[in-house]
Amino acid sequence: MAKRPLILVTNDDGITAPGIRALIEVMLELGDVVVVAPDSPQSGMGHAITINSMLHLERVFIDNGKQKEYSCSGTPADCVKLAVKEILDRRPDLCVSGINHGSNSSINVIYSGTMSAALEAGIEGIPAIGFSLLDYNYNANFNASKKYVKNIAKNALENGIPKNVVLNVNFPNLPEKELKGIKICRQAKANWEEEFDKRQTPQGKDYYWLTGKFVNLDNGKDTDEWALENGYISVVPVQFDLTAHHAISNLNTWNFND
């Protein structure tokens, strides 16, 4: 029998979050699992890495599962880097991140710590998937997603993921019987319309809380937003070559000699 796959698990909600517990449970059915995840919530961390501070890493025991677990003081991207260089004795066959408490669909991929961990693994040549559930609550119910998480991870292990591509998987917040299946999608054109909640300290100094409203500007039926609104699980292949190749010829018409 072939060697069991080695699976690295991380997230951005912190190592004790219910979402990563659900993900570990599913991954233990597929392979040997090592968890390296932030010791505190890191939502909205984008692809931050820690270069002006040191990193702590600690072996931890959170439940009675067969996985090995380490908590890290850094960002999700730091966790992947530390795992690969300092913890794992061979390259993992798969890196999974999540299950995030909240959406990482469309433009959210840019701000997402969950996806930055997956992208970091992808940059290092490791097949990687980020999973997110459209429910921000700490007590979100991940049961409906488990079957699909397993199926997608199994496909990735068996088929590989196209080179230089990472998967961004989002689950609508629906009971299992209402889930219509998986759809491969493109990232919808959407953004956040920020609103700042301006307040004053007891000493009279202004400060702000960032809040906002998500606005989908894209009517396409091939987008992740459409899929999620219509009961499908969205899978977007994501790349880290950000070059807008189509814009190169336009820019070559600029006059740089003035």
Place this chain on the structure above:
Amino acid sequence: MAKRPLILVTNDDGITAPGIRALIEVMLELGDVVVVAPDSPQSGMGHAITINSMLHLERVFIDNGKQKEYSCSGTPADCVKLAVKEILDRRPDLCVSGINHGSNSSINVIYSGTMSAALEAGIEGIPAIGFSLLDYNYNANFNASKKYVKNIAKNALENGIPKNVVLNVNFPNLPEKELKGIKICRQAKANWEEEFDKRQTPQGKDYYWLTGKFVNLDNGKDTDEWALENGYISVVPVQFDLTAHHAISNLNTWNFND
């Protein structure tokens, strides 16, 4: 005579860094300048935003220039959001970020706070450019870049930047007479080979510093790395639709019905 353009300036090295001072000086030749930049260095912050904490914003006076300046306790992306919603009385005609002390070429675009500010502006529909100089020193000399910064910004104001595209401009660390001009490029395939410097606290607990070596895996002469190594200023058009469109058909062959 037409209204002077409104230019928003930010960075990730902090509002007092010499790089942003050089950028402000050039932008004052092109329009009215408002600066909203982090109150402390934010290098490596990727596209982080602040959602679990509040933001402070303060009017500051750093030199005798005509610009209006605000220092912000948040990330570069936060600075752009706050500027657009809370400070500026109209949409800026251009947002420029930098000049960064250090490279943001090739894969560094992913980790870059400088570029995340430019991308944030781009997401909000504002023409945006990130500038970086390949010199990490605090006392880096930005003089050679000024002429080109002005030229590129002027082109952007006059021609617009292609929709949903942001420019990533990097300068080789060379004296002006050795600069060969501007090249429109694609992002080179490169990555960092991390090395962790493992140490012990005085109490005997392990901790790590992230260090690493940049490895360019790409021999293409159309890449930013090639341009920079050969004395050119690299301009890469960057997009925030991360969809790997070419991978969609492959993923549609996966079997999700097991």
